[in-house]
Amino acid sequence: MTIDKSHDLFRFELEATDGAARVGTFYTPHGPIHTPCFAPVGTQATVKTVTPHELEELGAELILANTYHLYLRPGAELIARMGGLHKFMSWDHPILTDSGGFQVFSLAHMRQVDDDGVTFRSHIDGSEHRFTPELAMHIQELLGADIIMALDECTDPKDRAYNEMALRRTHAWAERCKAAQQRQDQALFGIVQGGIFPDLRAESARFLAALDFPGYAIGGLSVGETKAEMYATLDALMPLMPADRPRYLMGVGTPEDILESVARGVDLFDCVLPTRVARNGGLLTRHGRINLRNTRFAEDPSPIEPGCTCYTCQHFSRAYLRHLFKAGEVLALRLATIHNLHFMLRLMEEIRFHIRAGTFPQFKEEFLATYSLPNQTIRHAQMERRRAARGWDNRGQG
Amino acid sequence: MTIDKSHDLFRFELEATDGAARVGTFYTPHGPIHTPCFAPVGTQATVKTVTPHELEELGAELILANTYHLYLRPGAELIARMGGLHKFMSWDHPILTDSGGFQVFSLAHMRQVDDDGVTFRSHIDGSEHRFTPELAMHIQELLGADIIMALDECTDPKDRAYNEMALRRTHAWAERCKAAQQRQDQALFGIVQGGIFPDLRAESARFLAALDFPGYAIGGLSVGETKAEMYATLDALMPLMPADRPRYLMGVGTPEDILESVARGVDLFDCVLPTRVARNGGLLTRHGRINLRNTRFAEDPSPIEPGCTCYTCQHFSRAYLRHLFKAGEVLALRLATIHNLHFMLRLMEEIRFHIRAGTFPQFKEEFLATYSLPNQTIRHAQMERRRAARGWDNRGQG
Numbered sequence: 001m002t003i004d005k006s007h008d009l010f011r012f013e014l015e016a017t018d019g020a021a022r023v024g025t026f027y028t029p030h031g032p033i034h035t036p037c038f039a040p041v042g043t044q045a046t047v048k049t050v051t052p053h054e055l056e057e058l059g060a061e062l063i064l065a066n067t068y069h070l071y072l073r074p075g076a077e078l079i080a081r082m083g084g085l086h087k088f089m090s091w092d093h094p095i096l097t098d099s100g101g102f103q104v105f106s107l108a109h110m111r112q113v114d115d116d117g118v119t120f121r122s123h124i125d126g127s128e129h130r131f132t133p134e135l136a137m138h139i140q141e142l143l144g145a146d147i148i149m150a151l152d153e154c155t156d157p158k159d160r161a162y163n164e165m166a167l168r169r170t171h172a173w174a175e176r177c178k179a180a181q182q183r184q185d186q187a188l189f190g191i192v193q194g195g196i197f198p199d200l201r202a203e204s205a206r207f208l209a210a211l212d213f214p215g216y217a218i219g220g221l222s223v224g225e226t227k228a229e230m231y232a233t234l235d236a237l238m239p240l241m242p243a244d245r246p247r248y249l250m251g252v253g254t255p256e257d258i259l260e261s262v263a264r265g266v267d268l269f270d271c272v273l274p275t276r277v278a279r280n281g282g283l284l285t286r287h288g289r290i291n292l293r294n295t296r297f298a299e300d301p302s303p304i305e306p307g308c309t310c311y312t313c314q315h316f317s318r319a320y321l322r323h324l325f326k327a328g329e330v331l332a333l334r335l336a337t338i339h340n341l342h343f344m345l346r347l348m349e350e351i352r353f354h355i356r357a358g359t360f361p362q363f364k365e366e367f368l369a370t371y372s373l374p375n376q377t378i379r380h381a382q383m384e385r386r387r388a389a390r391g392w393d394n395r396g397q398g
Numbered sequence: 399m400t401i402d403k404s405h406d407l408f409r410f411e412l413e414a415t416d417g418a419a420r421v422g423t424f425y426t427p428h429g430p431i432h433t434p435c436f437a438p439v440g441t442q443a444t445v446k447t448v449t450p451h452e453l454e455e456l457g458a459e460l461i462l463a464n465t466y467h468l469y470l471r472p473g474a475e476l477i478a479r480m481g482g483l484h485k486f487m488s489w490d491h492p493i494l495t496d497s498g499g500f501q502v503f504s505l506a507h508m509r510q511v512d513d514d515g516v517t518f519r520s521h522i523d524g525s526e527h528r529f530t531p532e533l534a535m536h537i538q539e540l541l542g543a544d545i546i547m548a549l550d551e552c553t554d555p556k557d558r559a560y561n562e563m564a565l566r567r568t569h570a571w572a573e574r575c576k577a578a579q580q581r582q583d584q585a586l587f588g589i590v591q592g593g594i595f596p597d598l599r600a601e602s603a604r605f606l607a608a609l610d611f612p613g614y615a616i617g618g619l620s621v622g623e624t625k626a627e628m629y630a631t632l633d634a635l636m637p638l639m640p641a642d643r644p645r646y647l648m649g650v651g652t653p654e655d656i657l658e659s660v661a662r663g664v665d666l667f668d669c670v671l672p673t674r675v676a677r678n679g680g681l682l683t684r685h686g687r688i689n690l691r692n693t694r695f696a697e698d699p700s701p702i703e704p705g706c707t708c709y710t711c712q713h714f715s716r717a718y719l720r721h722l723f724k725a726g727e728v729l730a731l732r733l734a735t736i737h738n739l740h741f742m743l744r745l746m747e748e749i750r751f752h753i754r755a756g757t758f759p760q761f762k763e764e765f766l767a768t769y770s771l772p773n774q775t776i777r778h779a780q781m782e783r784r785r786a787a788r789g790w791d792n793r794g795q796g
Binding site for chain 2: 319320
């Protein structure tokens with residue numbers, strides 16, 4: 001059934017549901033996106049360590065690039081002169097750019113927000129810059145992604161007073177972004193904010209729905225609140241999100257967060273998790289995450305995950321991969337990235353299959369039963385510490 | 399014409415000559431090697447940044463791995479238990495291992511040489527180790543490469559007294575290596591030493607030829623002597639090397655050194671140059687080396703080398719590659735490595751073509767006329783300094 005054909009270039013066809021979970025297709029100028037979809041993160045116009053050709057072979061349909069990083073280096077004007085982001089990075093499929101807001105609020109230095117915009121200093125060289133809704137749109141139009149984001153103010157999700165104030169600004173900025181949009185070949189998404197407060201989320205969903213965006217993002221989750229708070233916020237919010245538009249949960253997430261969010265009606269995801277943990281030796285398997293730096297893998301002749309069909313598992317043992325990590329070989333980062341992206345993209349494929357088959361709840365339950373959550377949280381913290389100590393370039397998001 | 403069938407597994411068929419330059423095929427248990435051949439260096443059981451699949455696609459037939467590095471980490475016994483080096487690194491084509499001698503004499507700490515062997519401390523953890531000819535053979539038999547090297551003593555090529563003394567040891571060790579060899583599916587090469595002294599080189603060639611190795615290496619060149627000294631040494635030595643066996647010039651080299659050495663009858667080469675300079679932004683072109691970090695490439699939409707058919711040149715601009723290098727993205731290292739290996743392997747293909755066609759001298763002259771030597775030497779020194787300052791893992795050889 002086609003729910004909405006009003007946006008010709010960006011129509012969203014909802015094809016099947018299983019409870020609140022949905023399967024659909026979002027059409028863009030660079031091809032269709034089959035939802036629920038996971039977008040690998042290519043912060044600096046590259047999904048770290050892999051080529052566009054490998055991403056195609058892995059079945060990635062959509063990638064994310066970060067406006068903040070590309071604006072600072074090499075510059076959006078330069079990318080526009082080189083023919084736009086697709087041509088620059090040789091990726092002829094859909095791209096999504098964020099507005100730069102999240103990075104301004106999390107990476108940049110000495111930021112000052114006012115109703116008109118936000119002034120900040122570059123994390124690279126300390127130079128001063130200013131983003132306004134109009135400039136965030138202009139930069140994203142120079143980059144030329146298929147899906148672009150309104151500028152929003154990112155908050156501590158638990159601070160009520162701050163969220164009330166920031167929400168007014170985010171809504172005003174959404175209106176200004178819509179008014180500033182000039183290119184018609186880009187889908188501008190509004191971003192629902194409101195922290196963990198159901199009434200603010202509801203207000204935001206209503207306000208943005210009235211502006212009739214071709215898609216809606218959910219911002220400000222998975223940024224410090226508990227899992228229970230995140231899921232409760234989605235429980236309250238999702239029924240209020242327009243059903244005929246794609247719903248994009250920004251910066252999420254882990255396999256378990258994706259399953260829980262799909263169950264609540266989310267269609268699009270992006271997250272640095274699979275690529276970032278890969279570069280720390282963290283490999284995703286159906287039985288949770290393992291770290292290949294561990295001594296117990298030193299003479300393990302089996303692949304990362306027996307039965308996995310990715311290039312890495314088809315050709316290399318855990319023992320060899322551990323050797324590459326211990327020896328500091330960059331090939332390790334890449335082989336691990338390939339496996340983790342394969343894992344996430346196959347997971348999305350299975351999710352779509354089970355929603356169509358009406359077996360998504362059972363699939364989700366079975367997956368979560370074997371994917372051991374507590375261990376993983378501990379390992380994640382350990383890996384983040386090791387990563388910081390090791391100093392491979394991790395300043396980006398991907 | 400088949401010159402020698404006495405070594406069944408390792409016969410060398412000489413197929414064409416042009417002056418002293420020769421085209422042939424060296425047969426190994428893992429496939430034929432078409433000579434003149436350039437072997438990419440995979441120090442730690444990986445040609446840095448690229449997969450075995452990519453090496454195959456690039457047309458690499460032989461790769462080198464370093465016994466010293468693999469002995470220290472992950473250990474030759476471990477690799478043997480994992481099925482040997484070919485299986486461990488998923489490379490089902492010919493491999494050559496050196497004896498470890500060169501690294502002991504260049505990388506290891508506090509080495510002490512005596513007639514029986516050499517004691518040294520690991521550059522990784524300072525632990526003490528000892529190589530003897532017998533142990534160098536044992537380690538290489540555990541690794542299981544197709545071509546293995548006798549242990550030799552590496553010298554300052556200009557020190558006459560040291561070379562006289564070391565040569566006696568190198569010859570005695572060559573005899574002991576031959577006696578210690580147990581596996582018959584590995585070709586053990588003797589290594590001709592003697593510095594820049596024609597009489598010592600002649601003595602070494604005669605001594606080793608009498609031991610009837612299936613192939614001969616030339617050690618101790620391109621390690622500090624001038625180009626003129628290196629070429630003069632080859633001029634004196636090459637006519638004395640057995641014509642019916644492959645001749646391997648270790649650690650060489652630059653495109654111009656390879657052309658000059660092929661012209662004097664060398665068949666096999668290995669060198670870290672194309673892979674190491676790639677990781678510094680140094681790209682090989684028919685008009686010399688360029689460095690992509692240079693500002694003049696910031697908005698250059700052309701590929702590294704117009705007309706080049708490598709994956710990198712087919713998909714990416716100099717502007718994009720420069721962006722990746724400036725942003726510290728590891729994909730930069732890999733895309734540059736692919737181009738440089740493609741450049742070297744296509745050069746070897748052209749060399750073989752022109753020897754068969756009888757046009758090698760003209761090809762060499764034309765190539766060298768456009769490949770600007772003086773600039774390059776200066777750039778090389780600059781890049782080596784920058785590399786040292788930047789601190790990507792360069793402790794290996796590859």
